[in-house]
Amino acid sequence: MTSVPEPSAELLQRAGAARLAAVSLGQTSDEQRAQALQAMADALAEHAAGIVDANREDLERSAEQGLAPALMARLKLDAKKLEGAIEGVHKVAALPDPLGRRQLHRELDQGLVLERITVPLGVVGVIFEARPDALMQIASLAIRSGNGAILKGGSEASCTNEAVMKALQQGLSQSDVSSDALALLTTRQESLALLRLDGLVDLIIPRGSNELVRFIQDNTRIPVLGHADGICHLYVDSAADVQQAVRVAIDSKTQYPAACNAIETLLLHESVAAAFLTAAIPRFQESGVVLRGDDASQGLGVAEAATEEDWRTEYLDLILSVRVVSNLDAALDHIRRFGSRHTDAIVTTDAAAADRFLAAVDSAGVYLNCSTRFADGFRYGFGAEVGISTQTLPPRGPVGLEGLVTYRYRLRGDGHIAADYAAGTRRFSHRDQPL
Known part of the structure; x- marks a missing residue:
């Protein structure tokens, strides 16, 4: 040690x-x-x-x-x-x-x-x-x-x-x-x-x-x-616009794969998985991305098998794990188990599903219909960032x-003493003034 x-x-x-x-x-x-x-x-x-x-x-x-x-x-x-x-x-x-x-x-x-x-x-x-x-x-x-x-x-x-x-x-x-x-x-x-x-x-x-x-x-x-890990997820919902989802997924993984805000796991609703992978696999191959999937995604064209360790791995490289899930609850459960509370996103046209995802995922950044690569101080308009925090207490995110x-608390008085208030000879007014 x-x-x-x-x-x-x-x-x-x-x-x-x-x-x-x-x-x-x-x-x-x-x-x-x-x-x-x-x-x-x-x-x-x-x-x-x-x-x-x-x-x-x-x-x-x-x-x-x-x-x-x-x-x-x-x-x-x-x-x-x-x-x-x-x-x-x-x-x-x-x-x-x-x-x-x-x-x-x-x-x-x-x-x-x-x-x-x-x-x-x-x-x-x-x-x-x-x-x-x-x-x-x-x-x-x-x-x-x-x-x-x-x-x-x-x-x-x-x-x-x-x-x-x-x-x-x-x-x-x-x-x-x-x-x-x-x-x-x-x-x-x-x-x-x-x-x-x-x-x-x-x-x-x-x-x-x-x-x-x-x-x-x-x-x-x-x-x-x-933050220790940047294990970011993209969930493609049953109500997703498939072409939009492919575009967001490609950017989230390939725009700068070495960044902590690049996705490492792709979660696909079972009803849209086949259409998504048919459109996405050629695009991923063109970009040099290696896909590792569960049994269901392998049956839909993903070439390599994913292990349990893949779900908790931050690749920082052109490797992406893929899992087919039965519903939104299953996606949320996966993110709770394996996520690092960095940045997670959903692609959907269903407002109720979007609102539930945005409320339920306890990450520093939770996104709807956009790339996880926006998790950045410069892109947030901060000019730059000293880092990204995934802790619960603020500051959080970029x-x-x-x-x-x-x-710092500054208190200005004129001979005031606490004993007067303890004795009841003076009383607090606690009146807020303009900032």
């Missing part, structure tokens, strides 16, 4: 510097933080060629080491993908300020006024695998929400991450935000020791494999936000700025 080492003096110094920078960052204006993001985006654009070259080096090394295709897809950061990531930074800069929002304004008594105001979390620690674009997303969301960030990417993306972080810190150095607010860890020892930085780090966000997330959850006292703020 891997042990979690004590943090080194250097790591403690860097984490302490990030903490101090975060305190100052939390007191900056909306304009200052937005300008810092614009400077970060400009620096990324200025260093774009070097970042792409660094990524090419990572790709070549990882290919030689036999990195899995799904991780290779996540690792790739070409000029087009980098351009999109930079645009994401600009979009985060343009989002409304999440800080200083008054959520509660209540007069407890004359001259005694309570407010609840949004404030930053402090410092977030983010550990992610093979996703250099995640570094840009997380850094931009952290700075925009007034938080420091300590980031550790996978070793397979080491060259890219260092090139990206160099650009981001250069951008911050040209703004009113200290470059100490962002720190990049480069070794496994540092990433493990990060888990012991309670008191300096306020939240850990893991983005990676089930094993990574489980290990972090089991080895830190710092709160953890994230986590943007609102997931990186908490709140």
Whole structure:
């Protein structure tokens, strides 16, 4: 079993510097933080060629080491993908300020006024695998929400991450935000020791494999936000438009199969299964998707047999398990047993079936007649996301700025003391005021 080492003096110094920078960052204006993001985006654009070259080096090394295709897809950061990531930074800069929002304004008594105001979390620690674009997303969301960030990417993306972080810190150095607010860890020892930085780090966000997330959850006292699995389902109901269902299924699986919001299991109502598979199997074959099915779906053309383990497997690849179910209740039961509470969808023209599915499936995202690939912070209009949370408590689903703020109660009085209210000489009015 891997042990979690004590943090080194250097790591403690860097984490302490990030903490101090975060305190100052939390007191900056909306304009200052937005300008810092614009400077970060400009620096990324200025260093774009070097970042792409660094990524090419990572790709070549990882290919030689036999990195899995799904991780290779996540690792790739070409000029087009980098351009999109930079645009994401600009979009985060343009989002409304999440800080200083008054959520509660209540007069407890004359001259005694309570407010609840949004404030930053402090410092977030983010550990992610093979996703250099995640570094840009997380850094931009952290700075925009007034938080420091300590980031550790996978070793397979080491060259890219260092090139990206160099650009981001250069951008911050040209703004009113200290470059100490962002720190990049480069070794496994540092990433493990990060888990012991309670008191300096306020939240850990893991983005990676089930094993990574489980290990972090089991080895830190710092709160953890994230998801271990992305086992997403698409249920094709008896009242589905078959052509629409095929289109949604193909996109949900093949648009980016390495993503956690790609479907891994297709559930087909028995009355529509034959028509669906007749239309869908050639499309899946054209896209290189391997179908693994139960006995009923194999009888309708699915070539390979599925095992019990397939229903609980996140492939992150062009593999899709298929099951024929007798009714909506059977589909709901399958999702309850094998789902990961990430994103699940139904295709149907039956409003009652749609409403029941949307109400009964306890996932972070529950969709009707659309691809599960929409489970994404950028597509939700968040600008970017720090990750996707499948926990029941908020934040849930794609986590943007609102997931990186908490709140503080502020009470203003004029010599008020609790003893007066205990004695009955004063009484609470509890009158809500305009926000």
